[in-house]
Amino acid sequence: HIGPSSPPTHALAKAPVATPQHSVDAFVKVFLQELNTGQGVTLSRSTVNDQYLALARTVRQYLMTRWLETSRHYAESGSKAIGYLSAEYLLGRQLGNALLATDLGEVAEEAMRGCGLDLARLRAQEVEPGLGNGGLGRLAACFVDSLATMGIPCIGYGIRYEYGIFKQSFVDGRQVEQPDPWLALGNPWEFPHPEASVQVNFGGHTETYDDGGVQRTRWVPDWNVVGVPYNYMVPGYHNGKVNTLRLWSAKATNAFDLALFNSGDYPEAVRAQTFAENITKVLYPEDSTPQGRELRLQQQYFFVACSIRDFIERVLGPDFDLHQLPERIIFQLNDTHPVIAVPELMRILVDERHFEWDEAWQITKQCFAYTCHTLLPEALEVWPTELLGRLLPRHLEIIRRINADFLDEVRASFPGDEQRVRNMSIISDDPNSSVRMAFLATVAGTKVNGVAELHSQLLADKVLHDFDELWPEKFTNVTNGITPRRFICLANPWLSELISDTLGVGWVTDLERLAELEPYAQDPDFRRAFREVKQKAKVHASDILRARDGIELPPGHLVDIMIKRLHEYKRQTLKLLHVVSLYEQVLSGEITASQLQPRTVIFGAKAAPGYWMAKEIIHLINAVGSVINTDPRLEGRLKIAFPANYNVTLAERLIPAADLSEQISLAGLEASGTGNMKLALNGALTIGTDDGANVEIRRLVGDENFFLFGLSEPEVAALRDSGYRPRQYYESNPQLRAALDLISSGIFSNGNREAFAPIVSSLLNEDRFMVLADFQSYMEAQLRVREAFADEEEWTKKAILNVARCGFFSSDRAMGDYLREIWHASAI
Numbered sequence: 001h002i003g004p005s006s007p008p009t010h011a012l013a014k015a016p017v018a019t020p021q022h023s024v025d026a027f028v029k030v031f032l033q034e035l036n037t038g039q040g041v042t043l044s045r046s047t048v049n050d051q052y053l054a055l056a057r058t059v060r061q062y063l064m065t066r067w068l069e070t071s072r073h074y075a076e077s078g079s080k081a082i083g084y085l086s087a088e089y090l091l092g093r094q095l096g097n098a099l100l101a102t103d104l105g106e107v108a109e110e111a112m113r114g115c116g117l118d119l120a121r122l123r124a125q126e127v128e129p130g131l132g133n134g135g136l137g138r139l140a141a142c143f144v145d146s147l148a149t150m151g152i153p154c155i156g157y158g159i160r161y162e163y164g165i166f167k168q169s170f171v172d173g174r175q176v177e178q179p180d181p182w183l184a185l186g187n188p189w190e191f192p193h194p195e196a197s198v199q200v201n202f203g204g205h206t207e208t209y210d211d212g213g214v215q216r217t218r219w220v221p222d223w224n225v226v227g228v229p230y231n232y233m234v235p236g237y238h239n240g241k242v243n244t245l246r247l248w249s250a251k252a253t254n255a256f257d258l259a260l261f262n263s264g265d266y267p268e269a270v271r272a273q274t275f276a277e278n279i280t281k282v283l284y285p286e287d288s289t290p291q292g293r294e295l296r297l298q299q300q301y302f303f304v305a306c307s308i309r310d311f312i313e314r315v316l317g318p319d320f321d322l323h324q325l326p327e328r329i330i331f332q333l334n335d336t337h338p339v340i341a342v343p344e345l346m347r348i349l350v351d352e353r354h355f356e357w358d359e360a361w362q363i364t365k366q367c368f369a370y371t372c373h374t375l376l377p378e379a380l381e382v383w384p385t386e387l388l389g390r391l392l393p394r395h396l397e398i399i400r401r402i403n404a405d406f407l408d409e410v411r412a413s414f415p416g417d418e419q420r421v422r423n424m425s426i427i428s429d430d431p432n433s434s435v436r437m438a439f440l441a442t443v444a445g446t447k448v449n450g451v452a453e454l455h456s457q458l459l460a461d462k463v464l465h466d467f468d469e470l471w472p473e474k475f476t477n478v479t480n481g482i483t484p485r486r487f488i489c490l491a492n493p494w495l496s497e498l499i500s501d502t503l504g505v506g507w508v509t510d511l512e513r514l515a516e517l518e519p520y521a522q523d524p525d526f527r528r529a530f531r532e533v534k535q536k537a538k539v540h541a542s543d544i545l546r547a548r549d550g551i552e553l554p555p556g557h558l559v560d561i562m563i564k565r566l567h568e569y570k571r572q573t574l575k576l577l578h579v580v581s582l583y584e585q586v587l588s589g590e591i592t593a594s595q596l597q598p599r600t601v602i603f604g605a606k607a608a609p610g611y612w613m614a615k616e617i618i619h620l621i622n623a624v625g626s627v628i629n630t631d632p633r634l635e636g637r638l639k640i641a642f643p644a645n646y647n648v649t650l651a652e653r654l655i656p657a658a659d660l661s662e663q664i665s666l667a668g669l670e671a672s673g674t675g676n677m678k679l680a681l682n683g684a685l686t687i688g689t690d691d692g693a694n695v696e697i698r699r700l701v702g703d704e705n706f707f708l709f710g711l712s713e714p715e716v717a718a719l720r721d722s723g724y725r726p727r728q729y730y731e732s733n734p735q736l737r738a739a740l741d742l743i744s745s746g747i748f749s750n751g752n753r754e755a756f757a758p759i760v761s762s763l764l765n766e767d768r769f770m771v772l773a774d775f776q777s778y779m780e781a782q783l784r785v786r787e788a789f790a791d792e793e794e795w796t797k798k799a800i801l802n803v804a805r806c807g808f809f810s811s812d813r814a815m816g817d818y819l820r821e822i823w824h825a826s827a828i
């Protein structure tokens with residue numbers, strides 16, 4: 001039952017939910033109330049965590065009315081919503097963003113000062129929710145932020161992992177992982193709603209039965225768990241809107257078996273609970289290399305089943321006519337992780353609501369769209385039919401039926417082309433029977449999009465070419481974007497202030513207005529102010545690195561940043577070879593240390609725990625760093641900084657301080673990248689290949705403001721087809737040879753020549769990502785960087801033009817594209 005059982009009579013009960021005054025006094029009053037009644041402590045007895053939790057709840061009160069109003073308005077409007085289905089959301093810290101969205105920053109600052117507290121200190125108390133691996137998870141967070149700011153009805157659905165992405169530390173330069181108990185100190189930003197829990201079934205078998213002369217199928221599961229929703233606020237920026245992110249947590253249907261307990265079998269008594277909780281216990285730490293574990297499939301089906309059920313029964317209501325479903329929702333599939341949602345909706349429509357198959361399929365096909373985030377074949381999820389059939393027997397049956405109808409359509413369009421039929425089948429028998437989730441998503445989705453122009457082109461031309469030939473109108477592109485609220489306003493208040501002082505504040509929600517900065521590139525005063533902004537950001541980053549990791553960021557150094565997951569296709573080894581080569585040139589006397597342009601190379605990167613080579617590369621980076629950072633022969637002019645545990649909070653600190661952004665993946669492999677956008681919008685120049693969104697960044701900022709190098713995607717394909725022999729590059733390029741030999745010399749491993757042999761031999765013998773082929777071009781580009789950076793005024797002009805010309809990369813623009821091209825929904 002929703003709401004009071006009889007009409008409220010008390011004036012307060014009838015009054016709308018009150019929002020506290022936007023004043024310091026009101027803020028202090030609410031804060032102390034939250035501290036006293038929420039935390040049960042007095043100010044004088046409160047811990048920093050008490051103060052942080054009370055502060056967070058204070059800001060929540062300012063958001064609550066907006067949240068309730070937004071939900072009521074949406075429910076009454078009956079308008080179409082976006083259901084964003086994502087297994088990952090890399091949200092970052094919430095307090096700063098909530099203060100920004102409500103414009104309470106200054107009020108909170110003064111209120112805390114009035115209580116003898118330091119707002120920055122309290123903000124630093126917040127543990128960021130690491131519910132994602134990298135770009136894909138952060139993109140989801142940027143997207144829901146933009147939809148709220150644009151007033152678009154959206155529910156983000158995901159998983160409330162008890163443990164987020166592992167905490168990384170370095171022991172003797174090697175990555176060590178520790179669990180991330182992010183909920184341990186309490187989480188003021190979530191609202192549990194056990195009353196809205198959903199039962200989720202697994203296993204068992206299916207059976208057909210006669211239903212008044214109609215043959216029907218039903219699923220007879222043999223175990224189930226309960227999904228408990230936790231609601232999170234997604235505040236819009238200065239628009240009074242607050243959307244919802246609903247994250248699901250698993251628990252046992254029967255948490256505790258008293259009979260077993262009384263029989264003394266305590267472990268068995270709680271086994272169901274432990275088993276159920278395991279489903280949402282921890283995030284799988286792989287970025288682009290899925291492991292295909294059964295628990296992972298359980299996680300995917302669990303949150304999808306909860307979300308579909310929640311939307312159909314709780315948001316729309318049990319009496320809603322599901323024939324109208326496509327008018328009320330479009331579910332965006334964030335990669336293949338939630339694709340099991342397709343057979344789940346079919347199962348509900350056919351088995352539970354008794355729709356005809358074709359009717360149900362017509363509805364389902366309009367309710368989903370699919371975003372592919374990768375080109376790596378190993379990243380495209382496939383589930384063995386053995387496992388899928390055992391865990392979700394009815395869903396496998398439905399997938400088989402979808403596939404059969406689909407292959408009939410293929411045969412009709414390409415008569416006699418059985419090879420094409422085999423190539424396109426959702427269920428592949430090569431090497432063993434498995435379901436290709438990307439194919440299922442493509443067959444079921446209204447639209448399929450890549451995340452940058454080049455990526456979408458390669459999807460249509462290569463990875464999903466047969467589907468593009470069958471349904472060319474289905475394929476489109478939406479280039480990624482980032483939210484300027486977090487990655488400029490919050491991360492770089494200095495730049496934010498300079499832009500607002502120059503252009504006014506409209507740019508925050510209309511980022512392409514940054515173009516109005518273009519003429520200021522010619523203004524020496526503005527350039528000076530721009531450099532001061534960068535300097536402040538560098539000092540701030542340096543303070544953070546010193547306090548956090550004991551790392552010194554020498555003033556006056558070119559800050560050269562490579563921050564992203566550790567993956568061989570992203571080529572952190574190429575960046576390292578540049579540093580090793582500079583070191584080798586000094587050691588060999590080819591250049592003197594004084595000829596080195598002072599530079600600090602900052603790495604930030606986690607490796608999937610099971611990704612051995614990635615962890616070896618981390619070890620090598622730290623080994624090179626510990627040698628060159630202390631070698632007096634370099635006179636401190638070349639440094640490596642590798643702060644551990646790179647996450648959203650650290651990214652916000654490092655990005656504003658960057659001069660040079662390393663986007664050096666092998667062309668054709670980085671679907672988009674989003675760090676490239678954040679760095680360019682914070683005034684860093686990019687050195688990069690023509691890969692992913694780099695192509696569009698270069699087109700917009702201009703060749704003269706971008707350091708392009710390396711093989712293009714067609715050249716990579718041609719070299720691969722002609723037979724790539726990396727050793728030839730080693731033998732023909734003395735600089736490359738010297739750099740690799742220096743690594744093999746043992747100088748970075750206390751003389752142990754074998755320590756990094758696996759990395760060197762993999763580069764010399766296989767080099768799947770053509771590091772050696774692109775080395776020379778990269779070194780030449782770095783020389784162009786050196787030259788350009790030497791001319792401070794010219795460099796500043798280029799940096800200003802990067803900011804001015806990258807407004808396109810706002811996630812607001814990306815949402816506009818999705819709304820126009822794919823979702824056909826609008827603000828309410």
Ligand SMILES: [N-]=[N+]=N[C@]1([C@H](N)O)O[C@H](CO)[C@@H](O)[C@H](O)[C@H]1O
Pocket residue numbers: 134135136137139287288335373374451480670671672673674692
């Ligand atoms: N998974 N996945 N894909 C990625 C990233 N690794 O998370 O998605 C990101 C978001 O679309 C892309 O920017 C990036 O290129 C791509 O590799």
